Amino acid sequence: xxxTQVDSGLVSKIDSWRAQLDAHTxxxxxxxxDPATGCPFWLSYAEKLDWDPHREIQSFDDLRxxxxxxxxxxxxxxxxxxxPKAFTNDPVFVFETGGSTxxxxxxINVNDFxxxxxxxxxxxxxxxxxxxxxxLMLGPSGPRRLRLAVExxxxxxxxxxxxxxxxxxxxxxxxxxxxxDLMHEYKDHVxxxxxTLLRAHDNIQCLFATPKLLEALCDRVSLVKxxxxxxxxxxxxxxxxxxxxxxxxxxxxxxxFCPTYGNTLMxxxxxxxxxxxxxHCVIYHPPCPRAMIEVVKPDEIDTLADYGEVGRVxxxxxxxxxxxxxxxxxxxxxxxxxxxxxxxxxxxDVRPFSGFATPVVEGVY
Amino acid sequence: MLHxxxxxxxxxxxxxxxxxxxxxxxxxxxxxxxxxxxxxxVRDVGRMPDDVLESFTVRELFEMCRKAANLFMxxxxxxxxxxxxxxDYVNQLSAGTGMPITYCRNNAGKIHRVMDDIEVVVxxxxxxxxxxxxxxxxxxxxxxxxxxxxxxxxFGAVLPSNSPGVHSLWIPAIVLKAPIVLKPGRExxxxxxxxxxxxxxxxxxxxxxxxxxxxxxxxxxxLRVTDRSMMFGDTSTTRPYENNRNVEIHGPGFSKxxxxxxxxxxxxxxxxxxVASIETNGGRSCINASAIWTPxxxxxxxxxxxxxxxxxxxxxxxxxxxxxAAFANPLVADRISEVIxxxxxxxxxxxxxxxxxxxxxxVKKGRIAYLLPTVVWCPDREHPLANREFLFPYASVxxxxxxxxxxxxxxxxxxxxxxSDESFQKSLMACSNIDRLNFGPIPTYKISxxxxxxxxxxxxxxxxxxxxxxxxx
Numbered sequence: 109x110x111x112t113q114v115d116s117g118l119v120s121k122i123d124s125w126r127a128q129l130d131a132h133t134x135x136x137x138x139x140x141x142d143p144a145t146g147c148p149f150w151l152s153y154a155e156k157l158d159w160d161p162h163r164e165i166q167s168f169d170d171l172r173x174x175x176x177x178x179x180x181x182x183x184x185x186x187x188x189x190x191x192p193k194a195f196t197n198d199p200v201f202v203f204e205t206g207g208s209t210x211x212x213x214x215x216i217n218v219n220d221f222x223x224x225x226x227x228x229x230x231x232x233x234x235x236x237x238x239x240x241x242x243x244l245m246l247g248p249s250g251p252r253r254l255r256l257a258v259e260x261x262x263x264x265x266x267x268x269x270x271x272x273x274x275x276x277x278x279x280x281x282x283x284x285x286x287x288x289d290l291m292h293e294y295k296d297h298v299x300x301x302x303x304t305l306l307r308a309h310d311n312i313q314c315l316f317a318t319p320k321l322l323e324a325l326c327d328r329v330s331l332v333k334x335x336x337x338x339x340x341x342x343x344x345x346x347x348x349x350x351x352x353x354x355x356x357x358x359x360x361x362x363x364x365f366c367p368t369y370g371n372t373l374m375x376x377x378x379x380x381x382x383x384x385x386x387x388h389c390v391i392y393h394p395p396c397p398r399a400m401i402e403v404v405k406p407d408e409i410d411t412l413a414d415y416g417e418v419g420r421v422x423x424x425x426x427x428x429x430x431x432x433x434x435x436x437x438x439x440x441x442x443x444x445x446x447x448x449x450x451x452x453x454x455x456x457d458v459r460p461f462s463g464f465a466t467p468v469v470e471g472v473y
Numbered sequence: 474m475l476h477x478x479x480x481x482x483x484x485x486x487x488x489x490x491x492x493x494x495x496x497x498x499x500x501x502x503x504x505x506x507x508x509x510x511x512x513x514x515v516r517d518v519g520r521m522p523d524d525v526l527e528s529f530t531v532r533e534l535f536e537m538c539r540k541a542a543n544l545f546m547x548x549x550x551x552x553x554x555x556x557x558x559x560x561d562y563v564n565q566l567s568a569g570t571g572m573p574i575t576y577c578r579n580n581a582g583k584i585h586r587v588m589d590d591i592e593v594v595v596x597x598x599x600x601x602x603x604x605x606x607x608x609x610x611x612x613x614x615x616x617x618x619x620x621x622x623x624x625x626x627x628f629g630a631v632l633p634s635n636s637p638g639v640h641s642l643w644i645p646a647i648v649l650k651a652p653i654v655l656k657p658g659r660e661x662x663x664x665x666x667x668x669x670x671x672x673x674x675x676x677x678x679x680x681x682x683x684x685x686x687x688x689x690x691x692x693x694x695x696l697r698v699t700d701r702s703m704m705f706g707d708t709s710t711t712r713p714y715e716n717n718r719n720v721e722i723h724g725p726g727f728s729k730x731x732x733x734x735x736x737x738x739x740x741x742x743x744x745x746x747x748v749a750s751i752e753t754n755g756g757r758s759c760i761n762a763s764a765i766w767t768p769x770x771x772x773x774x775x776x777x778x779x780x781x782x783x784x785x786x787x788x789x790x791x792x793x794x795x796x797x798a799a800f801a802n803p804l805v806a807d808r809i810s811e812v813i814x815x816x817x818x819x820x821x822x823x824x825x826x827x828x829x830x831x832x833x834x835x836v837k838k839g840r841i842a843y844l845l846p847t848v849v850w851c852p853d854r855e856h857p858l859a860n861r862e863f864l865f866p867y868a869s870v871x872x873x874x875x876x877x878x879x880x881x882x883x884x885x886x887x888x889x890x891x892x893s894d895e896s897f898q899k900s901l902m903a904c905s906n907i908d909r910l911n912f913g914p915i916p917t918y919k920i921s922x923x924x925x926x927x928x929x930x931x932x933x934x935x936x937x938x939x940x941x942x943x944x945x946x
Contacts, residue, residue: 286713292697323512327519349490349510357516388489 110389110456112416114445121451125396129452130167132397133426137165140431145194149181150431152189168400171424172410177435182213182373190216192429203372204251206276212251215372220398220429221253224375225261227395228368231378232265236338236364240266241313246302246321247343249273253372254343258316261340270312272301274321299324306334318343319350326358342368342376345459348388355382368392369458373432374399374423380447380454389442389457393450400424401455403443406463409436413443420461437461475504476553477662479686480669481517483679485553492686494660497571497801498789500840504553504565506662509685511694517683518654518698523626525680526650531604534648534677535592541668541675542588546581550670557667566663567790570634571799571841574791576755580637584668587641587922591648594922598645598931607650611940620940625651625933629699631692632665633706634658635864636758639723640665641922643703645930647677654683654699656692660801696720701933721928725862726759726886728917731901732767732774733875733892740770743891743914744777747868750889750917752782752846755798756866759886762917763862765870766878772850775870779825779848782866787836787843797865803842809863810835810844816858822851822869854881879904886927887917 114122140146141154141161154161164173182190187202195218203221204212243262249255255271262269274294282291302325306312315336317325322341325331331339339359346354346367355365369392370376377392377399394401403419405411413419421439425432440462441455478485488507495502526534549556557565559581566577587594595604602619606612611620628651630643635658646653657665662684669682685691696702696714703721704711714720730747732740750762767774788795800806813834817824826848827834836843846866851859854871860883861869873881875892879900882888889911890901898912908927909920 288693288697288713319512323515327515347490347510349488349508350512352489353510353513358512 110386111445118446118451122446125451129397133168134166136426136431137161139428145192147192148189171433174433177432179213183211187214187216203253205372215430218429220427221257222260224395225257226264228376228378229261229264237314238337242267242309242311243269243314244302244305244312245269245271246317247274248276250275270305272298274298295324299328303328313337316340319346322358332360332362336363338364340366342370346390351390352388373435374425377401391444391454391456393454396452398427403441403455415443415445418442474502475555477504477506477666478553479507479509480682480684482521483673483682494569496568497799498839498841503569506686509687509691511691514685514691514695515698518627521627521652522680523652525652525678530608531648537675537677538588538591538648541671542585544674545667545671546585550667550674552666562663562667570660571790571801572755573795575793583638584641587644590922595645595648597922597924598929618940620938621935622938623650623934624936625701627652627654627699629654629695629702631656631696631704632658634661636754637664639705640668647672649931649934651934652681654695656685656687656695662686721933723927727860727862727884728760728762728887729764729766729882729885730762731878731888731890733894733897734768736891737767737769740774746914746916747778748781751868752796752866753918757798757864760918763868764860765868766873766882768874771870771872775825775848775850780829782846782848783826783829785846797843799841799843801841803837806835806842806844819856821853822849822856822858824849882906889915889917
């Protein structure tokens with residue numbers, strides 16, 4: 109049974125983190141609305157406001173004074189309006205979201221992806237994801253952050269990362285047009301490349317794979333026999349049953365399984381360490397204070413759902429490179445209480461938001 | 474609460490995700506059904522022993538199937554960690570789906586008949602050659618050598634919830650030695666689960682059975698990874714598989730009764746046959762008539778049929794006189810009724826049953842809904858309601874000259890042509906749109922099991938090969 113009550117023993121820890129989050133929020137707002145450091149988008153936005161973010165944003169909750177962040181603001185150019193003045197002379201990456209709903213959203217990046225994954229690296233055990241082990245990254249690259257991020261994670265831990273690309277936009281197109289044979293042929297093509305690499309490089313001990321590709325890979329080979337010790341899995345929805353199936357069968361209860369929830373806009377949410385009491389609910393906690401995930405009532409977006417209740421996911425990103433207050437994600441989730449390791453809200457059973465009239469093609473990779 | 478597990482090579486598995494089945498009328502939870510993730514189906518099918526039934530002869534499997542027929546109707550069989558009597562089964566099936574108890578019992582009888590007469594059914598599929606040929610791989614038939622091999626190593630089925638009788642269609646796969654992987658309809662896990670349990674209790678190895686309640690994605694994977702399969706569904710569900718020879722499609726039937734010139738003049742004796750063909754089994758099956766085509770007297774025939782069907786009432790499923798199934802999801806009934814109303818806005822078509830009854834076809838009682846039998850008179854055969862099939866007793870009555878009927882009726886699973894006109898008969902015999910053709914006053918639902926329609930399961934699973942055998946010494 110998933111815990112849905114706040115542990116009273118955590119109150120002081122929660123309060124301490126909340127204070128850090130509030131202070132961090134003030135710093136980030138000050139940075140983005142300062143002409144010396146901020147980006148053209150927010151500086152121009154502030155000019156149209158009849159209130160002063162510097163003065164009126166004194167806590168994380170004050171961010172509700174902003175209208176919800178519109179995803180349309182990230183679709184199309186000019187992308188440079190998002191580059192903070194402080195980073196004008198730095199090399200800038202641009203990463204895109206999946207592109208399953210028209211023009212993809214773009215987010216600029218300088219170092220955030222490296223920082224996010226270095227922080228994530230601290231949550232990995234050296235036994236399950238050994239230092240100096242090589243990795244295989246089996247998932248989308250192209251305009252996405254994922255490939256560079258996983259490669260950086262691997263390098264940060266002293267390894268070398270082998271990569272096999274999978275283009276999810278092509279997969280979506282094949283599915284939408286009903287060409288399932290081609291879709292499976294493409295998947296086989298991806299898996300064959302992965303198998304070739306795994307067979308040729310003995311030091312590959314860690315794997316990133318999307319859920320579908322992990323299943324497809326494990327249909328062909330035992331990862332235990334291939335010497336894999338840890339699997340980092342994400343990119344699409346992970347159901348409870350998939351979670352159990354992956355741990356018990358695909359990975360034969362011998363390989364560490366590390367599910368994550370992340371995207372280009374927010375960064376990377378880590379999972380709460382596996383606890384049988386959670387009934388295989390995959391529970392994620394955001395990288396606070398760099399990003400927060402809130403679960404809000406779908407019809408009342410400024411009200412948090414109760415713990416244990418399903419609501420719509422709202423993301424807030426608070427880094428010096430990117431400020432995104434109150435973005436309503438295309439997902440819904442259970443709101444779950446803080447835990448010892450992550451004394452701030454978590455989310456469980458993340459899945460596509462059921463309130464949309466037209467279902468989005470999801471989970472293709 | 475009762476739990477219906479996944480069966481992985483016959484071994485129960487409780488998933489961490491389940492779907493709750495509720496009583497159609499009270500909404501009270503009845504059972505939770507474990508849901509398989511699609512990856513599990515792919516993995517299990519790949520590991521299933523496809524030769525597990527090869528250690529038996531077909532005749533031994535016939536015997537097990539006959540024994541299972543009896544167990545299906547009489548035994549207490551496992552369901553999850555409980556036992557289910559036949560009475561429990563009928564009650565659960567009716568409560569979960571809204572189908573009348575009598576309808577559930579009649580359909581169970583159909584399943585029993587197929588299992589008990591399995592030798593005749595398989596004889597119809599194989600056209601009567603010695604089934605020992607399937608054990609040995611070759612043999613003599615009609616003076617020549619005949620050889621077959623089983624191409625369908627694992628057989629899959631994506632099953633419906635609307636009519637338990639359809640489960641009789643996949644049962645022969647077991648005696649033809651193909652292990653099976655089933656995805657039950659969301660509201661109807663009861664029948665396939667009980668058939669599997671009766672076959673296992675009769676001695677068929679548990680390794681030959683997979684039972685995977687799952688979602689749409691899981692169904693797609695099941696059809697992809699099994700060597701041969703059958704699927705049930707509406708046109709939009711089955712369309713992607715139209716050109717896939719590995720998948721045998723069971724879609725809407727658009728079954729019809731045709732009258733020739735003589736029968737259309739002397740139609741009164743056939744009204745009961747038309748009514749029964751429309752309404753038997755709650756009118757939910759592809760073998761129910763959904764149209765009556767006649768060269769003359771269309772309106773009078775439609776009036777007579779409608780007058781009889783207008784007498785039917787929405788009765789609780791437990792009422793022995795109930796003939797209509799309830800819609801556990803009233804929105805489905807709403808939508809169907811709206812489609813018909815929309816069609817009636819076009820010129821000329823009339824819902825005659827509603828006129829005779831004096832009340833609407835859509836009836837709501839508590840949390841459920843019923844659709845009362847509906848007969849629509851369509852003078853124009855191109856009318857949008859002229860060739861439709863719905864999940865309740867519905868039929869259109871259409872006028873069309875007999876010489877145009879074979880081309881005009883479109884795809885029709887069953888045609889009962891009331892005619893002794895040889896020329897009309899000949900033109901129907903030549904018509905490629907008809908799967909099962911009856912001449913004479915035969916109800917559309919009356920099926921002879923020794924003559925398969927909508928595909929031949931034996932031909933789906935086996936391939937004939939050229940074979941010569943010369944003793945070496």
